[in-house]
Amino acid sequence: MRVERVLLKDYTTLGVGGPAELWTVETQEDLLKATEAPYRVLGNGSNLLVMDEGVPERVIRLAGEFATYDLRGWVGAGVLLPLLVQEAARQGLSGLEGLLGIPAQVGGAVKMNAGTRFGEMADALEAVEIFHEGSFHVYLPQELGFGYRQSRLPPGGIVTRVRLKLKERPLEEIRRRMAEVDAARKGQPKRKSAGCAFKNPPGQSAGRLIDERGFKGLRIGDAMVS
Structure with missing residues (x-):
């Protein structure tokens, strides 16, 4: 297990986030120890917006035996x-x-x-x-x-x-399905992103609502709605 002070901006896809105590756990025993105090769990850092002030709780990241498959x-x-x-x-x-x-x-x-x-x-x-x-x-x-x-x-x-x-299934069939999914992603932004941040409301499309309200392209500083 490794414990270190980090800036969470280095661990999020948006590249923002303040200081925290990062606990990288590799075994079940590590996880037991890391959760003895208040904690949050960090995955790959997508769909995540962290305050510049950071977080006071321990931040747990899974590695070692938790990263095998x-x-x-x-x-x-x-x-x-x-x-x-x-x-x-x-x-x-x-x-x-x-x-x-x-x-x-x-x-x-x-x-x-x-x-x-x-x-x-x-x-x-x-x-x-x-x-x-x-x-x-x-x-x-x-x-x-x-x-x-x-x-x-x-x-x-x-x-x-x-x-x-x-x-x-046959590899060709799987690859064909993946190509279909990949083609649907071609219009997505290539720069730093939080991922798909807006959930579709019941019976509606979040993307369509954003377009209709004129929010697509809205920018504040370096942050933009895509």
Whole structure:
């Protein structure tokens, strides 16, 4: 385990965020120790806007055994989702193509049920291991209240591992599906971004509402609505 004072701007995709005490945990024992005081969990730092003042709580980041994976077994919550999507395709396993390009770690993707119009994280889950109140518990997806960009994890729970529901398919079929998803992403901004920050309200499209109100392109300093 490593504990250090850092600026969170170096750990977020937006490149903003003040000081914090970062606990990089590599084992279950590390996680037990790191959660002995108030904490927050940091994944890949996307969909995250951190105050310049920083945060007073410990910031926990999963590494070590939590960043290993076996696509036919358990996958650590600290694994990068883009890596997993590509590796699944390489092994001829289908089920993650709709998540192509989402800049998340697995744990964060589960927490917010990350997804696109082609699919979401909950679709690919068989089981989720969560650290909660000092012990590890395994949940079925239907127990976690997944919905549009949300879940109902136990309060303070930390996703540590998942088992994925993947199917063997011809590589050409998987690549074709990934190309379809990738084509839909071509118009997205290439500079620093928080990701897709606005949720669609019921029966509406957030993107369409932003366009209709003339907010697309609105800029304050170096921050812009795309």
